[in-house]
Amino acid sequence: MATWVTGNVVQIKHWRDGLFSLIVHAPIYPFTAGQFTKIGMNINGNKIQRAYSYVNAPQNSNLEFYLIAVPNGKLSQALHKLQSGNQIMITKEAAGLFVLNKIPPCQNLWMIATGTAIGPYLSILEHGKELERFKRIILIYAVRFVHNLNYLPQMLKLQHRYNDKLQIQIIISQEKVPGYLMGRIPTLIANGSLELAVDLNLNAKNSHVMICGNPNMIVDTQQLLNNSRGMRKNSKYNPGHITIENYW
Ligand SMILES: Cc1cc2nc3c(=O)[nH]c(=O)nc-3n(C[C@H](O)[C@H](O)[C@H](O)COP(=O)(O)OP(=O)(O)OC[C@H]3O[C@@H](n4cnc5c(N)ncnc54)[C@H](O)[C@@H]3O)c2cc1C
Ligand SMILES: NC(=O)c1ccc[n+]([C@@H]2O[C@H](COP(=O)([O-])OP(=O)(O)OC[C@H]3O[C@@H](n4cnc5c(N)ncnc54)[C@H](OP(=O)(O)O)[C@@H]3O)[C@@H](O)[C@H]2O)c1
Incomplete structure (x- = not known):
């Protein structure tokens, strides 16, 4: 209770x-x-x-x-x-398994979020523990409009703190903004634009993907990673490459 x-x-x-x-x-x-x-x-x-x-x-x-x-x-x-x-x-008690110590060994950690689901990643990155084991961390954040980037100043400070280790890629779905990708996460993975923008390959061999937020985005992204990259959901007894947190 x-x-x-x-x-x-x-x-x-x-x-x-x-x-x-x-x-x-x-x-x-x-x-x-x-x-x-x-x-x-x-x-x-x-x-x-x-x-x-x-x-x-x-x-x-x-x-x-x-x-x-x-x-x-x-x-x-x-x-x-x-x-x-x-x-x-x-x-008083917190809950949830969307935490770093549940993620199996991997080289690159991809953090994917829509809307308000940037929160857990900010907490993890501000905490700053257990991140040494990753070579690169790629934070992919999608919102509708550039004016929805309310935590961008904090994200940029984190980028500065982690230097080359943390890469942030913003996606704006409803307007074209120079320097940011436009569209939706699954589409941008499927057509190769996301990997091109961050200059890194997303694959089952060396990557783990955390996905948080809009449940439809999560279903579509997970399906795509499963079908096109052979990535599967991580579980306690069956280590995989995808960890999710649905917001509704
Ligand atoms: C593990 C977890 C963490 C969460 N963390 C956050 C968080 O940090 N910030 C946050 O804003 N929400 C978060 N949520 C969602 C939150 O729990 C509520 O569902 C949300 O605030 C809506 O509650 P409500 O009572 O206002 O709407 P309700 O009266 O319960 O229902 C409204 C309906 O709107 C839909 N809905 C629910 N949430 C959303 C949403 N965010 N966007 C669009 N439609 C929605 C659902 O289909 C729901 O049936 C989280 C959910 C989970 C399960
Ligand atoms: N933020 C606003 O401007 C706004 C205004 C009024 C009401 N609301 C309501 O508030 C709730 C949450 O809005 P939000 O903007 O915070 O979160 P959201 O609706 O989850 O959108 C955040 C990002 O997720 C993308 N997305 C949505 N569905 C997707 C899918 N199936 N696959 C891939 N990407 C997907 C959106 O792209 P798309 O733009 O392509 O959907 C957007 O870039 C919604 O119920 C919304 O109707 C939001």
Whole structure:
């Protein structure tokens, strides 16, 4: 049974298109970078709870979440209306296997995200542990518009920190922006544009792919990697090349 504690909202940053960042203080147990927790609120007498990934590194006491107010979404709409000083409920325990210590040995780690699912990668990269074993880390991030790149300054700082080891490739699906790819992740893998842009081959021999976010993107990408690259899902007893986290 999860242990629920009170979280105090210390900051809420509103971005465009219903995106927002929530910063909370709460007495949680330590978590592993890449994991999620549950946030809850009483709405019309009912406790509504949903999963949200930590954006902050485990050592940071500002618990940060990156959300989108889903149209007609029960909890995300209520969270969107919060102000600093308000309280929420949060589980002390984190959960999830979208963590580095579940990834089998490999040379190159590909981190693929859409929308708010950049969070777990920021947590992992800010934490900075267990990354020595990878030769290269390629962070692929797809959003609709360039104005949705709310964490770009933090991503660029991380790129600077990791130097040549971390490569970031932004994909914008709805507008053409110089320096960024345009389109959708599976299409850009299938037509070779993504590998050309990062100058690296994505294959089962030396790569592991983490994929997080939009479930349709995950299904399509996983199917493509399976059919065209012979990559299969990683599991405890059957090591593979793909680790996924579906957001809905
Ligand atoms: C492991 C995990 C981690 C997650 N981490 C995050 C996170 O860091 N940030 C975040 O914003 N969300 C995250 N989610 C999604 C989150 O748990 C909720 O599903 C989301 O906030 C919608 O909840 P709601 O109560 O507002 O909508 P609901 O009233 O539950 O339902 C709305 C409907 O919208 C769809 N939907 C749900 N989420 C989305 C979405 N993001 N975009 C489009 N459609 C959606 C679903 O089909 C759902 O049936 C995560 C989910 C999981 C399982
Ligand atoms: N961000 C906004 O501007 C906005 C505005 C109003 C409402 N919303 C709603 O908020 C929710 C989340 O929006 P979001 O923009 O954060 O996340 P999203 O819809 O998951 O989109 C993020 C990125 O994922 C891509 N994508 C979506 N489906 C895909 C698939 N099947 N395969 C590959 N790539 C795929 C999108 O490309 P495509 O652009 O090609 O889909 C986009 O580049 C949605 O319900 C949306 O309707 C978003």
